[in-house]
Amino acid sequence: MEAGQERxxxxxxxxxxxxxxxxxxxxxxxxxxxxxxxxxxxxxxCNQLGMPGNWATTLDTMKATDGHRAHFTHIQFHSYGGxxxxxxTFCSRVPQLAEWVNSHPRHTVxxxxxxxxxxxx
Numbered sequence: 001m002e003a004g005q006e007r008x009x010x011x012x013x014x015x016x017x018x019x020x021x022x023x024x025x026x027x028x029x030x031x032x033x034x035x036x037x038x039x040x041x042x043x044x045x046c047n048q049l050g051m052p053g054n055w056a057t058t059l060d061t062m063k064a065t066d067g068h069r070a071h072f073t074h075i076q077f078h079s080y081g082g083x084x085x086x087x088x089t090f091c092s093r094v095p096q097l098a099e100w101v102n103s104h105p106r107h108t109v110x111x112x113x114x115x116x117x118x119x120x121x
Contacts, residue, residue, distance in 0.1 A: 041069030074112025
């Protein structure tokens with residue numbers, strides 16, 4: 001793999017050696033957690049953490065779990081618009097993701113903020 005080359009495929013690309021897509025994995029794990037009546041929903045760390053344009057993958061991941069409980073972590077780092085082909089368009093897509101979450105009560109998110117502070121002794 002050359003420097004700067006994408007290290008992972010898209011949400012609907014088959015994972016080499018496994019014959020399934022990330023979408024299928026997420027959907028089936030969420031479904032299984034509900035069928036097993038687990039006390040907590042599936043806890044999802046979406047792909048493309050911190051990458052411009054990752055909001056679309058985050059929304060696709062949310063849609064894959066529709067009808068099931070799901071918790072999405074570190075949402076502030078998965079809500080970016082823009083991308084490598086859209087120079088100067090890095091932006092927030094929080095409103096689009098918030099609209100989805102607000103209309104799907106079985107979905108929750110956390111901000112996943114990082115706090116820089118001196119530890120208490």
